[in-house]
Amino acid sequence: MDVFLETFLNWRIVQEAWPILWQGFQATLLLSALVVPLGLAGGVMIALLSTATTPWVRWPLRVWVDTFRALPPLVLLVFIFAGLPFIGLDVGAWGAVAIGFFLNTGAYYGEILRAGIESVPRGQIEAARSTGLTRGQAMAYIVLPQAVRNVLPDLISNTLEVVKLTSIASVVALPELLFQARQAQSVTYNATPIMAAAVAYFVLLWPVVRLLSRLENRQLAGRR
Amino acid sequence: MTGWERFTDSFFNARVMAEYLPKIVDGFVLTVWLALLIIVAGLALGLLLAVLRAFGLRPLNWLIVFTVDLFRALPPLVIIVLLFFGLPNAGIELSGFVASWLALTLVLMAFAEEIFWAGITSVPKGQWEAARSTGLGFVQTLAFVVLPQALRITIPPLTNRTIAITKGTALASVVAVQDILGAANAGVSFSFNPSPLTLGAIAYLILFFPVVVLGRWIETRFAWRR
Amino acid sequence: MSPAPIVDARAIHKHFGHLHVLRGVDLQVAEKELVFLIGPSGSGKSTLLRCLNRLEEPSAGSVTVDGIDMLDPRTDINKARQRIGMVFQSFNLYPHMTALGNVALALRKVQGLPRADAEAKAQAALERVHLADRADHYPAQLSGGQQQRVAIARAIALEPRVMLFDEPTSALDPELVGGVLAVMRELREDGMTMVVVSHEMGFARAAADRVVFMADGLIVETGPPGEIFANPQHERTRAFISQIERH
Numbered sequence: 001m002d003v004f005l006e007t008f009l010n011w012r013i014v015q016e017a018w019p020i021l022w023q024g025f026q027a028t029l030l031l032s033a034l035v036v037p038l039g040l041a042g043g044v045m046i047a048l049l050s051t052a053t054t055p056w057v058r059w060p061l062r063v064w065v066d067t068f069r070a071l072p073p074l075v076l077l078v079f080i081f082a083g084l085p086f087i088g089l090d091v092g093a094w095g096a097v098a099i100g101f102f103l104n105t106g107a108y109y110g111e112i113l114r115a116g117i118e119s120v121p122r123g124q125i126e127a128a129r130s131t132g133l134t135r136g137q138a139m140a141y142i143v144l145p146q147a148v149r150n151v152l153p154d155l156i157s158n159t160l161e162v163v164k165l166t167s168i169a170s171v172v173a174l175p176e177l178l179f180q181a182r183q184a185q186s187v188t189y190n191a192t193p194i195m196a197a198a199v200a201y202f203v204l205l206w207p208v209v210r211l212l213s214r215l216e217n218r219q220l221a222g223r224r
Numbered sequence: 225m226t227g228w229e230r231f232t233d234s235f236f237n238a239r240v241m242a243e244y245l246p247k248i249v250d251g252f253v254l255t256v257w258l259a260l261l262i263i264v265a266g267l268a269l270g271l272l273l274a275v276l277r278a279f280g281l282r283p284l285n286w287l288i289v290f291t292v293d294l295f296r297a298l299p300p301l302v303i304i305v306l307l308f309f310g311l312p313n314a315g316i317e318l319s320g321f322v323a324s325w326l327a328l329t330l331v332l333m334a335f336a337e338e339i340f341w342a343g344i345t346s347v348p349k350g351q352w353e354a355a356r357s358t359g360l361g362f363v364q365t366l367a368f369v370v371l372p373q374a375l376r377i378t379i380p381p382l383t384n385r386t387i388a389i390t391k392g393t394a395l396a397s398v399v400a401v402q403d404i405l406g407a408a409n410a411g412v413s414f415s416f417n418p419s420p421l422t423l424g425a426i427a428y429l430i431l432f433f434p435v436v437v438l439g440r441w442i443e444t445r446f447a448w449r450r
Numbered sequence: 451m452s453p454a455p456i457v458d459a460r461a462i463h464k465h466f467g468h469l470h471v472l473r474g475v476d477l478q479v480a481e482k483e484l485v486f487l488i489g490p491s492g493s494g495k496s497t498l499l500r501c502l503n504r505l506e507e508p509s510a511g512s513v514t515v516d517g518i519d520m521l522d523p524r525t526d527i528n529k530a531r532q533r534i535g536m537v538f539q540s541f542n543l544y545p546h547m548t549a550l551g552n553v554a555l556a557l558r559k560v561q562g563l564p565r566a567d568a569e570a571k572a573q574a575a576l577e578r579v580h581l582a583d584r585a586d587h588y589p590a591q592l593s594g595g596q597q598q599r600v601a602i603a604r605a606i607a608l609e610p611r612v613m614l615f616d617e618p619t620s621a622l623d624p625e626l627v628g629g630v631l632a633v634m635r636e637l638r639e640d641g642m643t644m645v646v647v648s649h650e651m652g653f654a655r656a657a658a659d660r661v662v663f664m665a666d667g668l669i670v671e672t673g674p675p676g677e678i679f680a681n682p683q684h685e686r687t688r689a690f691i692s693q694i695e696r697h
Contacts, residue, residue, distance in 0.1 A: 007314040066440070070432035072394035075405055075425055082409075083418035086234040087227075161388070164299035171301075171398055178302055182309070191310035198302050205297040213293075216342055353505055354542035354601075358556035358608060359532040368555060372546045 006190075013192040017184035021193060024180025025200055031166045031176055035101035036159055042106020047113035048139070068107035074168045076100045081172040093174040097166075105162050112154045116147030153215035160208050164201070177201070240419040244411035248423045251407030255431065258325060258403060259390045265329045267386070270336025277337070278344055278366055288337070295334035300392045303327035308399040320399035332389045339382050343374030380443045387439050391432060404428060454517075456481045456643055457502060457612055462511035464497055464667075471497050472508070473667040477645075479612070484644045486654040486675070489664035490690055495647045498664070499614050502645065503534040516611045532560060535605025539617040541597045543589040549576060549600045550585040553607045561608070575607035576600070579633050595626030599633055606637070613637065615646040651694055655679060663687045 014021075049061055068076070081096035091099065120143050128138035148155065170179035177197050184193035277288050295303070307323040318326070347370045355365040397406035404427045411420025457479035464472040472494045479485050487495040500506040502513060504520050504527060513520040518530050544552050553572035557563045563571065576582050579599035589597050598618055605613060615634070619627045631653050638644060638657055648654070654661055654675050661678040663671045663686075671678065671687045682688045 003314055008310065066433060066436045067429065070391075070429055070436045071425060072391040072405070072428055072432075074394045074397070075421075075428055078405065078409065079418075079421050079425060082412060083235065083421045086418045087231055160296075164297075167299035167301045168395070178299070178305065182305065185309065185313075189313070191306070191313040194302070194306050194310045198298055198306060201299060201302060202294065202297045206293060209293045209296045212296075213338055216338065348542075350538060350540050350542035351544065354536075354538060354544075354604075355555075356528075357503055357505060357531055357534070357536035358604065359528040359530075359560040360556055361528050361560075364559050368559060369544050373544075376546065 008191050008195045010190055010192040013184075013188050013190045014196050017181075017188060017193040017196065020180045020184045020187075021177070021196055021200070024175060024177035024197070027175055027180070028163075028166055028177040031097065031169060031174070032163045034098060035105065035166065036162055038098060038102045039105030039109050039162060042102050043109025043113050046106060046110025047117055050110070050114045051117060051139075065107045065110055068103050069111070071104070073100060073104045073165055074171060076104055077168060077172060093169065093172045096172055097169045097174060101162070101165075105158070105165075108158050108161075109155070112151050112158060113147060115154075116151035117143055119150045120146045153212060156208065156215070157212055160205060160212065163205065167201075234418055235422045237417050237419040240411075240415045240417045241423055244407070244415065244420040245423060247402075247407040247411060248404060248420065248427055251402055251404040251424070252427050252431065254321075254401070255393050255403040255427075258321065258393045258396060258401075261325055262328045262332055262390060262393070263386055265325075266332025266389070267336050267382075269329065269333040271340050273333065273337040274340035274344060275366065275371075277341055278370075279362075292334040292337050295330045296338070298331075300327055300331050300389070301395050301398065303330065304395055304399055320396060320401040323399055324393065324396035324401055328389055328392050328395075331392070332386065335385045335389065336382060339378045339385065340374065343378035344370060346377060347373050383439045383442050387432070387435050390435075391428075394428070404431075453481065455479055456516055457645065458512075458514040459498070459502060460512045462498065462501055462513070463509045464494070464501060464506060465509045471667050472501070474511075475664075475667070475669055477662065477669070479643060479645055482641045482643055483659045484638050484646065484657055486658040486661045487645065487647045487664060488649070488651075488654070488661060488690070488694075489670075493664040494667040495664045496616055499616050499645060499647050502612075502614060503531050503536055505536075528560060532556070532608045533611045535602075535608060535610035535613040537598070537601050537605055537613070537615045537618045539620050541589070541594070541601045541621070543597050543601055543604075545589050548586050548588055549581060549592065549603075552589070552600055553604045556604070556608055572603070572607055575603040578606065578636070579603045580629075593626060594622045595629045598622065598630050602630075602633055602637075606642075612643045612645065615644065615648065617647055617649070619648065619650055649694065651679070663690065665690070 046061065046065060049057055052058060077096055077100040080091065080100050081093065084091065084096075124142050124146065125138050128142040129135070133141070166176060167178040169176050170182065173179065175183075177200060181193040181197035185191060273288050273292070277285050304324055304327040307318055307327055308320055311318060344366075351369055351373065352365055355369040356362075360368070393403060394405045396403050397409060400406065402410070404424045408420045408424030411423075412418055455478035457477065459475065459477045462472050462475045462477075463470070475494070475498055477485075477498065487499065489495050497506055501508045502515065502520070504513070508521065515530065516533050518533070519525055520527070520530060543549075544555070547555065550569060550572050553575050554565075554568040557568035557571055558565060561568075573582065573585060576585055579602050581596060581599055581603065584592060584596060584600070589600070592600065602618075618634070619630050622630065627650070631650060634644070634646070634653070635657055646654075646658070658675045660672060661675045662669055663678060663682075663684075665686050671682065671684050678687065679691060682691055
């Protein structure tokens with residue numbers, strides 16, 4: 001037990017590693033604030049394109065979305081970070097993360113928003129158009145607000161996953177929380193910094209998990 | 225060299241691809257094994273926790289809910305790193321394969337428990353009452369009446385969640401497992417050419433593209449028909 | 451002196467939080483008797499019915515059915531419930547099983563019959579409710595009236611000593627009520643002891659031995675249907691009956 005405390009919950013080490021960890025924590029927040037809007041923007045684009053009726057848009061879009069849902073995000077990230085420089089495209093760690101997350105999380109957000117748009121009855125668009133709103137106005141004022149509301153739990157859930165996923169940026173040496181914790185561990189020869197990072201993630205995300213489990217219970221019960 | 229030649233020479237270099245294809249195939253097999261072991265253990269443990277939770281024992285349920293929340297809130301890579309790089313400091317050595325398997329199993333367990341539990345609670349009270357009125361016991365009612373109905377509506381969310389977590393097997397490459405990505409990374413650093421990464425990406429697409437399409441089909445098939 | 455009643459509930463109280471739903475109810479039912487419970491909604495009649503097979507736990511009082519003390523913790527409640535069939539307002543058929551599967555489940559899992567025997571018995575029960583030809587149908591493929599008759603078959607297949615009906619026709623379209631009532635009447639003619647909560651006054655008149663009127667968690671008045679309907683003694687009963695008759 002002492003060994004365990006000494007190794008994983010060592011207060012002296014936490015103090016020692018604090019400046020490094022704090023930098024990492026801030027970087028994780030910054031990274032999340034970058035990639036969540038980026039993914040959402042990609043998602044909205046995909047969802048709007050998927051309302052197109054022509055198969056020349058729908059099918060390539062579907063293949064695009066399923067490709068990026070099938071590729072593990074880490075594979076995509078490594079490909080961009082370590083592969084592209086071979087043809088002279090060196091985008092750096094932040095650039096690689098931004099592109100990778102745009103492609104990956106955009107596909108997921110796109111699927112969710114598409115399902116949301118499809119859940120809004122056709123009569124809503126027809127009613128809006130009958131009062132003289134344009135197609136774009138009907139989308140913006142009538143359909144999208146209802147769509148977002150209908151899939152809100154899925155949107156929050158995906159956002160939670162995106163924030164958790166920022167930890168893979170440590171693989172391309174972007175100094176976010178996990179990377180900094182590994183650095184601190186290698187300096188202190190002690191696992192406490194990683195434990196501290198885990199605690200930080202948990203404290204940050206637990207309220208979201210609680211909220212989600214409420215929403216999801218309600219949603220599944222409503223499906224019957 | 226033109227830009228196009230440079231591109232194909234880098235990403236579709238036949239000589240390099242031929243050289244590293246066997247390694248990628250080995251990695252493919254390893255990834256499939258890891259994924260299957262995670263799915264079997266994660267779903268079984270998740271179902272077990274959901275069933276235990278149905279008994280309604282307060283302190284036990286608090287423990288289950290906390291465990292589930294914990295593994296839903298922690299990034300899988302953090303858990304893998306903690307198990308693989310952290311535990312040795314306390315004198316416990318796990319192989320990268322075991323650390324990855326354990327971490328992702330715990331994550332899938334947590335998500336699966338949550339989904340199974342939502343399914344169980346969505347079965348109307350009248351089903352319990354009807355079954356109990358014919359003399360079926362609590363466990364019998366759960367097993368024969370409630371769970372079959374609960375499982376049916378959990379299939380779509382469970383499928384998608386399982387696919388998403390299984391894709392996390394690529395994280396194992398971080399702890400030196402020679403899965404697809406691990407083998408591809410090794411190939412790149414030996415050959416100074418990113419073609420092994422192309423092979424790896426293709427391997428993942430072969431593995432997961434059909435699964436994603438299947439998940440999409442299951443979603444539309446099961447979701448609104450009752 | 452009449453023989454000992456088959457259902458004997460005494461001084462039943464039931465609280466739901468601050469609500470006092472049953473305030474000391476006595477109900478005795480003789481063998482082969484059909485007792486009709488009527489009363490305004492919230493009078494406690496359904497709660498009383500559910501106390502008889504302990505789907506609700508009475509807060510106080512005693513319940514004996516066929517000589518078994520239902521509230522004794524040593525009683526094997528699952529065994530005891532086999533002698534008490536129950537039919538619900540919302541049918542509560544298992545949607546993932548066929549009609550035959552619904553009826554056979556308890557025969558197999560509680561009585562431990564081999565599959566073939568259980569299914570033969572279940573088939574016979576479905577025959578009694580005139581649905582032998584629907585054995586392979588799932589609940590979603592049956593009309594409401596047919597579903598309720600399958601629910602009756604599910605209960606009678608266990609050969610209960612008493613049947614409890616909790617508003618069995620309230621959820622049905624009017625044209626489907628007749629088939630369910632016909633099955634109940636046949637049960638009655640076969641000598642089944644029945645306790646029925648329902649608003650089907652015509653059925654009560656024609657088939658009940660005794661009508662019990664409840665209000666505010668108490669039994670207000672009890673007697674043969676002819677007397678209760680034609681000549682109620684209490685003001686509450688009179689008001690309730692005249693209101694029902696108007697519909």
